[in-house]
Amino acid sequence: MNKFFADSTFGGAFGAVEFAENPEPRVPCVLIVDTSTSMHGPRIGELNKGLKVYRDELLSDALAAKRVEVAMVTFGGRVTRKVDFVTATNFQPPTLEVVGGTPMGAAINTALDMIEERRKQYRENGIAYYRPWAFLITDGEPNDQWQPVASRIHAGERQKAFSFFAVGVKGANMEVLEKLSARKPLWLQGMKFAELFRWLSSSQQAVSRSSPGDEVPLVDPTQGPHGWAFV
Amino acid sequence: MKSGMLHEVVDSDGEKHLLDELIGKGGEGSVFAVDGKPALAAKIFHQSPLTPETMAKLQAMVARRTPGLDGIAAWPRSIVYSPLTNEACGIVAPRVRDARHLHELYGTSARRRFFPQARWFHLVLAARNVAAAFDKLHESNIVVGDVNQGNLLVDETMRVRFIDCDSFQISSGERIFRCPVGTPHFTPPELQGIKLRDVERTVDHDRFGLAILIFHLLFVGRHPFAGRFFGDGDQTIERAIAERRFAFSRDKAATLMEPPPASLRLDDLPASIEQFFERAFRQPDGVANRPAAREWIEQLDSLLTHRQGCSFDPAHLYDNRLAHCPWCRIEDEGGPAFFVLDGSASIISPQRVEHLEAQLRRLKYPVFPELSAQKLKIPQPIAPKRLQSYPRPSVADLATAALVGSGAICLAAPVLPWALVAGTLGSLASGVVLLASNVAMANRRERDQLAKELADEQNTLQRKGRAITAAHAKRQASFEESTAELKAEAAHYRAADNQLKDVLAVFRMTQLNKFLTNHLIFDHAAEIPGMTPELTSVLQSYGIENPLDVERIKLLGVPMVSDGLILELDAWRDRVARQFVFRSEHGVNFSDADGGGKAAVTRFKVAQARRILMASHHLDTLAEGSRDRLDRELNYFDRSAEPARELAKKLRNFQSARRPWERAINQSPLIVAAATLAGPAIGGVLYWLFG
Numbered sequence: 001m002n003k004f005f006a007d008s009t010f011g012g013a014f015g016a017v018e019f020a021e022n023p024e025p026r027v028p029c030v031l032i033v034d035t036s037t038s039m040h041g042p043r044i045g046e047l048n049k050g051l052k053v054y055r056d057e058l059l060s061d062a063l064a065a066k067r068v069e070v071a072m073v074t075f076g077g078r079v080t081r082k083v084d085f086v087t088a089t090n091f092q093p094p095t096l097e098v099v100g101g102t103p104m105g106a107a108i109n110t111a112l113d114m115i116e117e118r119r120k121q122y123r124e125n126g127i128a129y130y131r132p133w134a135f136l137i138t139d140g141e142p143n144d145q146w147q148p149v150a151s152r153i154h155a156g157e158r159q160k161a162f163s164f165f166a167v168g169v170k171g172a173n174m175e176v177l178e179k180l181s182a183r184k185p186l187w188l189q190g191m192k193f194a195e196l197f198r199w200l201s202s203s204q205q206a207v208s209r210s211s212p213g214d215e216v217p218l219v220d221p222t223q224g225p226h227g228w229a230f231v
Numbered sequence: 232m233k234s235g236m237l238h239e240v241v242d243s244d245g246e247k248h249l250l251d252e253l254i255g256k257g258g259e260g261s262v263f264a265v266d267g268k269p270a271l272a273a274k275i276f277h278q279s280p281l282t283p284e285t286m287a288k289l290q291a292m293v294a295r296r297t298p299g300l301d302g303i304a305a306w307p308r309s310i311v312y313s314p315l316t317n318e319a320c321g322i323v324a325p326r327v328r329d330a331r332h333l334h335e336l337y338g339t340s341a342r343r344r345f346f347p348q349a350r351w352f353h354l355v356l357a358a359r360n361v362a363a364a365f366d367k368l369h370e371s372n373i374v375v376g377d378v379n380q381g382n383l384l385v386d387e388t389m390r391v392r393f394i395d396c397d398s399f400q401i402s403s404g405e406r407i408f409r410c411p412v413g414t415p416h417f418t419p420p421e422l423q424g425i426k427l428r429d430v431e432r433t434v435d436h437d438r439f440g441l442a443i444l445i446f447h448l449l450f451v452g453r454h455p456f457a458g459r460f461f462g463d464g465d466q467t468i469e470r471a472i473a474e475r476r477f478a479f480s481r482d483k484a485a486t487l488m489e490p491p492p493a494s495l496r497l498d499d500l501p502a503s504i505e506q507f508f509e510r511a512f513r514q515p516d517g518v519a520n521r522p523a524a525r526e527w528i529e530q531l532d533s534l535l536t537h538r539q540g541c542s543f544d545p546a547h548l549y550d551n552r553l554a555h556c557p558w559c560r561i562e563d564e565g566g567p568a569f570f571v572l573d574g575s576a577s578i579i580s581p582q583r584v585e586h587l588e589a590q591l592r593r594l595k596y597p598v599f600p601e602l603s604a605q606k607l608k609i610p611q612p613i614a615p616k617r618l619q620s621y622p623r624p625s626v627a628d629l630a631t632a633a634l635v636g637s638g639a640i641c642l643a644a645p646v647l648p649w650a651l652v653a654g655t656l657g658s659l660a661s662g663v664v665l666l667a668s669n670v671a672m673a674n675r676r677e678r679d680q681l682a683k684e685l686a687d688e689q690n691t692l693q694r695k696g697r698a699i700t701a702a703h704a705k706r707q708a709s710f711e712e713s714t715a716e717l718k719a720e721a722a723h724y725r726a727a728d729n730q731l732k733d734v735l736a737v738f739r740m741t742q743l744n745k746f747l748t749n750h751l752i753f754d755h756a757a758e759i760p761g762m763t764p765e766l767t768s769v770l771q772s773y774g775i776e777n778p779l780d781v782e783r784i785k786l787l788g789v790p791m792v793s794d795g796l797i798l799e800l801d802a803w804r805d806r807v808a809r810q811f812v813f814r815s816e817h818g819v820n821f822s823d824a825d826g827g828g829k830a831a832v833t834r835f836k837v838a839q840a841r842r843i844l845m846a847s848h849h850l851d852t853l854a855e856g857s858r859d860r861l862d863r864e865l866n867y868f869d870r871s872a873e874p875a876r877e878l879a880k881k882l883r884n885f886q887s888a889r890r891p892w893e894r895a896i897n898q899s900p901l902i903v904a905a906a907t908l909a910g911p912a913i914g915g916v917l918y919w920l921f922g
Contacts, residue, residue: 017845020493021339021567023452025416025468063381066338077753089340099754100764124852126458126478126491128416128468 019121025128027208028069028085028118029200030111034138035076036102038171043139043191044098050193051093057201058088064201065089067208071114075107076100085118104142105149108134108180112152115162130207132162135200136181137188141173150180157182167196167229186221186229195228196221240273240311242323243293248273248311257395260321272326273311274397280318284408286310289322291403292396300371301325303364304393327392330384333357333444337452339569346387350548350570351451351558352538353389358448359531360391365441366524368393369434374400376410376432378417378440380447400432407431415469416454417443421516423473438521442511445527449504450495451569455479455512458488477512492848493566499557501537501550504530543586546570562841563590564848584833587840591724594847596717597854599710602703606865607696609689610875612682615886615894624890626664627671631893633661638910644918651918655911662907671897674889678898681882688875695871699864706857713853717846724839731832739813746811747778752800759803761796778804 035044059065065088072083077100083091115132122129134153153164166177166185177185188196203218221229240248249266250273256262260276276285292307300306307322335341336357342349361383368375375382375393382395400410411428419439422430446455456471458478471478471488478488479497490496497505507522507530514521522530539551547558547570562568563586624632637657644651665671723734752770756762773789774780781804784797886894896906 017493017567019491020561021569023454023457023491023494024334024338025454025457062332062335062341066334066341078751080751080754097754097757099756123465124459126453126489126494128454128457 019125024066027130029133030071032111032136035074040098046191046193050197053194054197064205064208068204073111079107101143102140103144105144105146108149134164136166139169139171192228242309275321288408303367327384330386333383334380354448357389358445362524362527374432376400377412379414420473435519462487475513600858609692610879613883625670626668630661630664641910641914644914645921651914658910685878
């Protein structure tokens with residue numbers, strides 16, 4: 001399609017303006033969200049609320065708002081690039097609806113492709129960036145080929161090309177998540193999506209104040225009053 | 232106060248302070264407003280009780296307070312204690328009000344919001360004041376240590392003040408209280424990757440951070456070490472700092488860096504400032520001679536007296552010693568308007584439009600590099616050359632000679648019958664020798680081996696060549712697509728004068744189509760009465776996925792889809808289309824165009840021109856990048872072809888060193904056998920015919 005002039009993420013002409021206006025180093029994060037029918041009802045509702053909390057928390061921090069970039073891939077029936085990379089200031093949380101099966105493997109692949117593209121744009125525009133995050137939220141198990149994607153994730157983690165986090169909502173197939181992710185996947189406590197996104201935002205704020213390339217110790221999400229996960 | 236632990240603290244004079252709302256939170260403590268005292272803030276440390284080291288440092292700081300320091304920093308006034316335990320728990324310091332973080336001045340979108348009046352010279356002034364604040368500290372032998380974009384606040388008058396002073400490195404008598412932290416993007420190369428807790432910071436270290444802050448201000452947010460990197464691998468700012476790769480430096484050969492697009496250049500500043508940056512950012516090991524804060528004040532003060540307004544755009548201010556306005560240049564390249572007037576864009580001078588117009592007329596579409604098949608030539612075997620002299624004949628040579636001789640003798644069969652017998656015996660004997668002798672076998676093996684290696688290399692090369700051709704073709708296709716788009720956009724620009732409405736209609740259509748295409752039936756089945764998952768897959772199999780496709784259902788006659796459902800789908804499509812909101816192009820919408828206002832046309836054209844120029848710039852880089860890429864790939868191919876060339880040469884040398892007869896006959900056991908039998912066979916035939 002129209003690569004130069006479409007108002008999306010393309011790295012061409014507009015990208016340069018965007019990056020010239022805001023040359024701050026970026027903290028890219030792509031959310032990979034399960035929107036298959038198993039997420040229906042209160043779950044998707046809480047998730048939608050969580051996304052709004054996420055945006056508000058990021059916006060409350062002037063520096064993080066300029067540095068954190070969010071993208072979103074959903075998989076329910078089919079894989080959709082719901083949100084292309086935007087800085088937190090421009091992030092409009094979409095209202096997600098549930099439908100169809102769980103093509104998790106393809107969704108992760110799409111997300112990792114998006115990270116690749118974005119990194120290329122950063123490099124072309126002389127923008128420093130932190131290690132990108134891919135953040136998977138699911139309550140099911142993939143109904144497509146996920147094994148090839150597992151080796152892609154492991155290779156990416158080894159090369160420090162990105163960090164991959166997996167969060168299982170009740171009903172998720174943890175065995176698969178464990179094989180997919182190089183890090184230990186976490187269970188979400190109940191429907192604490194708001195806490196999850198608060199944690200995500202504050203972790204990213206911490207990262208956005210560190211320096212690209214640094215390991216930032218993350219707050220243990222399984223502990224404390226604001227914890228949202230268990231192992 | 233949120234934590235609920237502490238509501239009131241008492242300072243060393245016994246004055247009580249009631250903590251109010253939380254203003255900020257950091258690694259060491261939280262900062263609160265103080266109830267009823269708007270000019271004060273209290274920082275309460277997370278760690279309690281404070282270590283003796285921290286206590287001593289805070290006491291030393293309070294003791295060092297002077298009016299001079301008060302003028303440039305929120306210097307701690309007093310230590311505060313918890314009334315319950317009487318333990319020290321924090322400090323009170325002045326609260327800097329009506330000021331914002333420095334990054335909210337140099338960051339363009341924040342600046343538009345918080346400092347809408349600020350022009351480039353405001354940033355220069357702020358930089359000057361930052362230098363003055365550093366100068367004051369350095370004069371008092373205080374080192375900031377953790378220089379960063381967050382510990383300085385700037386107000387509307389560009390007055391600058393430090394906050395979070397308790398992390399500074401100060402001395403008290405013999406004792407030095409270190410600054411344990413640092414922000415890597417502001418940390419000099421000599422301290423990169425070093426544990427800062429163990430380092431005594433120097434004024435020269437601070438001067439590095441100061442130069443980075445000044446750079447951020449003068450270059451509207453750019454970091455001096457973030458640029459395009461030509462070397463291998465990913466470049467981080469820390470690595471660039473450590474390797475002194477100042478992206479804006481003139482010495483590109485050393486830095487392998489280029490400034491990012493749409494940015495100010497080093498030569499837009501006076502030469503003295505340019506040298507200051509080179510001195511600050513590329514100082515070699517073992518030298519401590521970065522420009523001092525005082526020197527910066529002098530240079531920036533001088534720059535402030537050379538102010539020039541741009542004749543095209545009054546929001547553009549620049550150094551009057553420059554021949555051209557750098558902000559216009561950036562905009563002409565399609566970069567952003569870093570500084571705009573309030574109510575913006577409505578005031579566009581006619582010259583500016585003419586100028587852009589001229590730029591567009593000069594616009595050249597770059598040429599994509601060609602890949603000729605010649606460049607991907609695969610080395611082939613070379614014919615052996617004739618030597619003047621050969622080494623001493625080997626067994627194989629002798630056997631070949633005997634074989635040829637015996638064959639010749641066989642031909643005498645019609646005249647001398649016994650010659651056939653002798654020739655045959657000779658042929659067989661020499662043939663056997665040629666087949667079985669070590670030398671002959673080694674010759675065959677060696678040749679086969681070389682030939683096989685060469686063939687393998689050729690295969691590999693062929694694959695590489697194909698990959699290069701394919702990658703090039705892909706890049707070319709994408710380039711050509713982009714060129715076509717650019718031409719279409721240029722046509723929109725030209726059409727704007729007479730048919731702005733039509734042009735907008737095209738944009739609207741494109742947007743609407745994109746909006747509809749992204750609205751999948753599949754995702755919204757619930758909104759369409761009668762739609763089931765099964766039906767969505769049926770529709771999908773007919774290629775009907777989004778509202779735009781709905782029209783085609785009637786033509787296709789999709790089974791299982793009732794007329795009622797088609798009506799529902801139609802209604803749904805209309806509902807979706809109604810949700811669409813046209814994002815006006817360049818702030819120009821239909822009502823503007825309707826008004827027939829010339830202003831709207833101008834606004835549209837200026838923005839569109841910029842967009843085109845930027846895209847053409849991008850095309851140039853694309854073509855250039857592809858050329859570099861192709862050169863690199865061809866280079867790589869050439870290097871990869873080296874073993875094949877070597878092998879071809881080796882094979883030739885080997886073959887050349889063999890006597891031609893031996894080389895011709897001793898190729899393989901089969902040919903040797905054929906040659907052995909050929910003489911007797913022909914001799915036999917001749918005998919039978921003529922004998």
